Amino acid sequence: MEELVPVLKRTKLFSGVGDENISTMLSCLGARLIKYKKGEYVLRQGEYLSDILVLAEGSLHIQKDDYWGNRSILGHIGVGEIFGEAYVAPDSGTLLNDVIAVEDSSVFFFDVKRVITTCSSACRFHTMVVQNLFFAISEKNRGLVQKLNYMSRRTTREKLISYLSEEAKKQNSSSITIPFNRQQLADYLSVDRSAMSNELGKMRDEGLLEFEKNHFRLF
Amino acid sequence: MEELVPVLKRTKLFSGVGDENISTMLSCLGARLIKYKKGEYVLRQGEYLSDILVLAEGSLHIQKDDYWGNRSILGHIGVGEIFGEAYVAPDSGTLLNDVIAVEDSSVFFFDVKRVITTCSSACRFHTMVVQNLFFAISEKNRGLVQKLNYMSRRTTREKLISYLSEEAKKQNSSSITIPFNRQQLADYLSVDRSAMSNELGKMRDEGLLEFEKNHFRLF
DNA sequence: TCCTTTCCGTTGTAAAAACAACCGACCTGT
DNA sequence: ACAGGTCGGTTGTTTTTACAACGGAAAGGA
Numbered sequence: 001m002e003e004l005v006p007v008l009k010r011t012k013l014f015s016g017v018g019d020e021n022i023s024t025m026l027s028c029l030g031a032r033l034i035k036y037k038k039g040e041y042v043l044r045q046g047e048y049l050s051d052i053l054v055l056a057e058g059s060l061h062i063q064k065d066d067y068w069g070n071r072s073i074l075g076h077i078g079v080g081e082i083f084g085e086a087y088v089a090p091d092s093g094t095l096l097n098d099v100i101a102v103e104d105s106s107v108f109f110f111d112v113k114r115v116i117t118t119c120s121s122a123c124r125f126h127t128m129v130v131q132n133l134f135f136a137i138s139e140k141n142r143g144l145v146q147k148l149n150y151m152s153r154r155t156t157r158e159k160l161i162s163y164l165s166e167e168a169k170k171q172n173s174s175s176i177t178i179p180f181n182r183q184q185l186a187d188y189l190s191v192d193r194s195a196m197s198n199e200l201g202k203m204r205d206e207g208l209l210e211f212e213k214n215h216f217r218l219f
Numbered sequence: 220m221e222e223l224v225p226v227l228k229r230t231k232l233f234s235g236v237g238d239e240n241i242s243t244m245l246s247c248l249g250a251r252l253i254k255y256k257k258g259e260y261v262l263r264q265g266e267y268l269s270d271i272l273v274l275a276e277g278s279l280h281i282q283k284d285d286y287w288g289n290r291s292i293l294g295h296i297g298v299g300e301i302f303g304e305a306y307v308a309p310d311s312g313t314l315l316n317d318v319i320a321v322e323d324s325s326v327f328f329f330d331v332k333r334v335i336t337t338c339s340s341a342c343r344f345h346t347m348v349v350q351n352l353f354f355a356i357s358e359k360n361r362g363l364v365q366k367l368n369y370m371s372r373r374t375t376r377e378k379l380i381s382y383l384s385e386e387a388k389k390q391n392s393s394s395i396t397i398p399f400n401r402q403q404l405a406d407y408l409s410v411d412r413s414a415m416s417n418e419l420g421k422m423r424d425e426g427l428l429e430f431e432k433n434h435f436r437l438f
Numbered sequence: 439t440c441c442t443t444t445c446c447g448t449t450g451t452a453a454a455a456a457c458a459a460c461c462g463a464c465c466t467g468t
Numbered sequence: 469a470c471a472g473g474t475c476g477g478t479t480g481t482t483t484t485t486a487c488a489a490c491g492g493a494a495a496g497g498a
Contacts, residue, residue: 046388064368074368086361089354096365096385116350130349131335135308137356142305144363146315149283149293151370152409154456155484166315169265182446190371192486197447199484213445373486374454401476411456416477418454432476444495454485465474 004033004056004106011054011080012136017125025125030111036101043084043099049092051109052133053084058105064097076102082136088112150189156199159189164209164216174218181214223252223275223325230273230299231355236344244344249330255320262303262318268311270328271352272303277324283316295321301355307331369408375418378408383428383435393437400433 005022008014014022033056036042042060043049060077074097077083087095116130146166153159163185167176178185186193203209210217224241227233233241244250252275255261261279262268279296293316296302306314335349365385372378382404386395397404405412422428429436 086357086364089357091354092357092361093389096361096368096388116353117346127336130353134335134349134353134356135310137353137360138305138308138311141356141360141363142311142315144360144367145305148363148367148370149315151367154409154411157484169315170312181444183444190373192373193446194448194487194489195485198449201447376454400474402474412476413457413459413478414455417479420477440498442495442497445493447492448490450487450489452485452487454483456483457481459479461476461478463475463477466472468470468472 004108007056007080008054008108011082012139013052013054013082013129013132015132016128021125025129028114028126029129030114032109034107034109036105036107038101038103038105040101041098042101042105042107043095043097045096045098046094048094049084049087050112051084052082052088052112052115054108054110055079055081055083056106056108059102060105061100061102062097063100082133085133085137086140147188156189156191156196157203159191160196160199160203161208163189164218167216168218176216176218178214178216223327226275226299227273227327230301231358232271232273232301232348232351234351235347240344244348247333247345248348249333251328253326253328255324255326257320257322257324259320260317261320261324261326262314262316264315264317265313267313268303268306269331270303271301271307271331271334273327273329274298274300274302275325275327278321279324279326280319280321281316282319301352304352304356305359366407375408375410375415376422378410379415379418379422380427382408383437386435387437395435395437397433397435 002023005019005026008022009017009019014025017025036058042053045064055077057079059079060083062075062077062083064074077099083099084095086092115133149166150159150163153162164176164178167178168174171177180188182197183193186196189196200209200211204211207219209219221242224238224245227241228236228238233244236244255277261272264283274296276298278298279302281294281296281302283293296318302318303314305311334352368385369378369382372381383395383397386397387393390396399407401416402412405415408415419428419430423430426438428438
């Protein structure tokens with residue numbers, strides 16, 4: 001476990017807590033490290049969860065099977081990412097997704113009770129961890145709300161407009177660079193890549209915008 | 220302010236904290252009560268926020284104007300609801316939406332620093348409020364993830380299938396009751412009501428499901 | 439350099455959705 | 469009983485999307 005402490009140092013959960021304090025906190029937080037072989041389940045849909053998890057090594061997929069058995073991959077978890085934190089509330093019900101190891105992986109488990117209940121004053125940085133946890137879930141929240149904003153539009157054009165519009169506000173310029181290539185943008189907005197490319201072409205022809213690769217200019 | 224304490228008692232933020240303790244906590248949390256006339260802005264897009272808010276009276280709309288000036292209403296805040304909590308992190312940037320009073324309203328402001336930094340032991344219930352806050356944002360998170368799940372499907376049929384499928388799992392039965400009428404369900408899934416009604420009809424004809432009003436049975 | 443792969447714009451077709459309009463069933467208040 | 473309103477199913481038309489297929493530009497490796 002100790003050899004993976006440097007990884008924890010760089011995570012959002014332990015931001016601002018020095019290495020030397022992390023080792024001390026591990027026991028206070030009830031930390032356990034569990035290793036998974038490629039293909040093994042880390043979490044299963046329908047289980048209850050009482051730990052907050054941090055991926056220390058490897059990579060994971062979040063996936064889901066529906067009532068009729070169709071499987072889809074919802075997302076990816078990389079080293080240092082926090083997950084499971086939205087399902088540890090007493091009334092959160094069971095997990096809705098499976099989490100599976102894409103390669104051999106190691107996961108830290110932190111008992112939520114020991115995380116959110118500040119322990120004795122021995123552990124000065126405990127409060128900071130609780131704050132970090134709150135900020136981390138806040139950040140996820142903001143990302144979800146934004147995406148939902150784009151996705152609730154009916155047409156590809158409207159999705160593009162709302163997305164680019166938001167980026168322009170965020171980057172405070174009508175000339176913006178986006179962090180996606182075409183396929184990724186299409187996936188993000190849940191539309192077909194070629195249809196989206198087509199629509200971008202039309203919008204350019206109509207003088208709404210210009211673009212080159214992942215750089216856009218709005219008019 | 221005191222006359223609105225009974226409202227706070229029934230909110231998720233103060234769940235488990237007795238009335239008598241709430242009054243005591245208000246000062247410890249740096250609470251302020253601000254009243255708004257109908258039509259006034261409570262929050263503006265582009266502002267930084269350092270308070271967690273709870274609506275005590277009235278009702279609010281969350282709305283948004285895009286780069287080209289089109290306005291849309293994203294949601295509604297009712298009495299007792301917590302809002303703004305996702306934008307108080309130090310690196311959360313500015314607000315993405317406006318919040319406006321639909322009728323005369325009163326809003327409690329709690330300084331986030333005083334909420335998440337546990338105060339001296341005088342305030343036994345402070346820890347509980349922090350937990351409640353975390354659980355509240357968790358709950359929002361889960362709702363957002365679910366909705367995103369449904370909305371990321373390409374066709375109305377797939378959206379319906381994923382939604383009903385999830386409800387069936389949640390209610391642990393193939394016979395389910397949903398909390399929406401047709402228009403609300405269409406709005407929730409961001410599709411056209413009549414097209415959705417049409418699709419439901421086809422799915423029934425194909426033997427995938429049966430329904431009557433807001434009760435569905437899956438096969 | 440040549441080969442392969444990735445990226446992305448384009449086109450045509452088939453499928454699906456949006457939209458508008460209409461109708462009947464059911465409430466509710468008068 | 470009647471008028472007005474809500475709800476939801478149906479239909480036809482138009483618009484938009486998904487899908488499949490292709491080709492050229494650019495990047496990267498052997």
